[in-house]
Amino acid sequence: MSAESRDEAAWWESAVIYEIALISFQDSNGDGRGDLAGLLSRIDYLKWLGVGAVWLTPIYKSPFRDLGYDISDYCSIDPAYGSLEGFDRLLEALHGAGIRLILDLVPNHTANDHAWFVESASSRNSAKADWYVWADPAENGGPPNNWLSRFGGSGWEWCEARRQYYYHSFLVEQPDLNWRNPQVRAAIADAMRFWLDRGVDGFRVDASAVLIKDRLLRDNPANPQAEGKPPPQRQTPVFTDDRPETMDCIEFIREVIDAYPGRMLCGEVQGKTDRIGHFYGNDRPRLHLPLNFALLDSKWDAFSLQATIDAYLNAIPDDGWPVWIIGGHDKQRIASKIGEAQMRVLAMLLMTLRGTPFFFMGDEIGRKRVPIPPDRVRDPFEKLVPGYGLCRDPERAPMRWDDSPDGGFTTGRPWLPLEPSDGAANIAAEQRDERSILALFRALMTLRREHAGLQRGGYEPLRSQNDVLAYKRRDGRNEILVALNLAAEPRKFHWQGRGRLLMSTQLDRPPEPVPDASILLRGNEGVIIALEPR
Incomplete structure (x- = not known):
């Protein structure tokens, strides 16, 4: 291709x-x-x-x-x-x-007003009877098991017409389809x-x-880390x-x-x-x-x-x-x-x-x-x-x-x-x-379109130090360095080789050479630097 x-x-x-x-x-x-x-x-x-x-x-x-x-x-x-x-x-x-x-x-x-569910809920003998997740009641007449809805309460809802429960992972009005069918x-x-x-x-x-x-x-078993979580997260699903x-x-x-x-x-x-x-x-x-x-x-x-x-x-x-x-x-x-x-x-x-x-x-x-x-x-x-x-x-x-x-x-x-x-x-x-x-x-986004290395180029992490996250993107011999200051105070960043500044997150630094392989990053500043081929 x-x-x-x-x-x-x-x-x-x-x-x-x-x-x-x-x-x-x-x-x-x-x-x-x-x-x-x-x-x-x-x-x-x-x-x-x-x-x-x-x-x-x-x-x-x-x-x-x-x-x-x-x-x-x-x-x-x-x-x-x-x-x-x-x-x-x-x-x-x-x-x-x-x-x-x-x-x-x-x-x-x-939705529970979808024609599929209306037909499925009408009878156990309908053409779409098995299109949703249905189950008989437990021995006590309650829900088939302890599964919960993400929106609180049991994940099971009773349907009188079928004398069965249907399962809903989300709202009671959102019955789950049966993907085994x-x-x-x-x-x-x-x-x-x-x-x-x-x-x-x-x-x-x-x-x-x-x-x-x-x-x-x-x-589902209980979630051992459930303390402080909303009720739907109190089980391990x-x-x-x-x-x-x-x-x-x-x-x-x-x-x-x-x-x-x-x-x-x-x-x-x-x-x-x-x-x-x-x-x-x-x-x-x-x-x-x-x-x-x-x-x-x-x-x-x-x-x-x-x-x-x-x-x-x-x-x-x-x-x-x-x-x-x-x-x-x-x-x-x-x-x-x-x-x-x-x-x-x-x-x-x-x-x-x-x-x-x-x-x-x-x-x-x-x-x-x-x-x-x-x-x-x-x-x-x-x-x-x-x-x-x-x-x-x-x-x-x-x-x-x-x-x-x-x-x-x-x-x-x-x-x-x-x-x-x-x-x-x-x-x-x-x-x-x-x-x-x-x-x-x-x-x-404009810079990303202009540089192939930022789209599909390789990724090479650098060691993060002094609050600076840094990595390279590479396309053939072309390398781009990204250095991001995660601190609110200035940080000095050093690397091997020379380069040309392409962009600062502040959009106030013009494209210019960075000859000494170091740059002072202002607080909360990131830069993109095109490195000279070695």
Whole structure:
């Protein structure tokens, strides 16, 4: 395969992927909810920013109890977002701008008003009777076992029509599909083909590690580290999560997408870093990109990050392509954890590590968690399991495009409140500032496109010392050095050889030679240096 054709076949290895929660991106009709037409109106921004692909949270027909992850029809657009015709216009416009589109695939569960579940719940003799996870009551008439829902309480719900319980990993209104049933697999495959035939470039598989549950319905043991955790985490989910049979399900999904050249499959996986490798597959491929949240979970200092990066890279197969994520629709904003100054350092880290970068809308302006008044909370997790500080609404608040009260997002009442406009970061103000964090994100993506070594080049770690995280990227004889000061005070950094400064996180140092193999890094500053060939 030529280099050019390989670039096309594995476009996700060089692309930067931008997650959008459509409901919070841009409203076009004043109903306070983002929609397809709103996203269409912002394509110029996406092109200006330089992202290579957009991943949308679910846009399918849904009662929207959990951000659309409760799907009523896999092959239609929810009317609140638009229509199939509007989707086709959006996809054509994105492709015309050189931007690919990834949709969320939710194969583990449906909404309880999906026609499949309505039929399955109607009778044990219905045509779809075995399409969901059903079980008889325990001897005492209660739930079949002790499995818990992630949203609190038992994972089992009684159905009077069948005189059985159905299992729901998430909300009671989100019954789990039975992936042991070939008809279920075929139906999900048909839904995938519906969108692939329309031209989408791939899928992000939601909850891919929980597709199969233990056939014997064995009870989960108690979690020995449960103290202080919310009730759903008080068990070790041995028999509900990451079962060996799940890999066969993922391999099946991969076979569907592999019939369409140049399409990509990424997925939400679970478990510790040392488990992520098996989601790539061995003899049978699984996910192109198992999503990696290690940077979000790491302590924020040079030694911890050095260890986090090394542990992850050692955990994936030699031919596996790395993934780095700094935000998401159900992950707390990292800017609230590390602060505005270090957010710039994180941006440089994200865009220069070997692998595919993912970030969430708003990360590019260093957005923090948005305060949500109790009477405006929409997240079912916070409503059902309150008091643990895990509400996801602060991340899902609408984009702030300008400094108006509703941020240029809507002319109506936004579905979730925005932060106060006074002093809040917004796209318009950041675009006017040549040294803003938004300008930094854009400049880093531009530099990444211009240097092959930053896209697919090799990675060579250097020893972290004196609060500086450092590494090299190499493409043939061309070497690029990245040095990141994780401290708020200046640090001197030394290396072998000479180089030329390409960029500082402060965007105030011009490209210039660095002849003495050392540089004084200001507090919270990172630099990229092109090294002279030896």
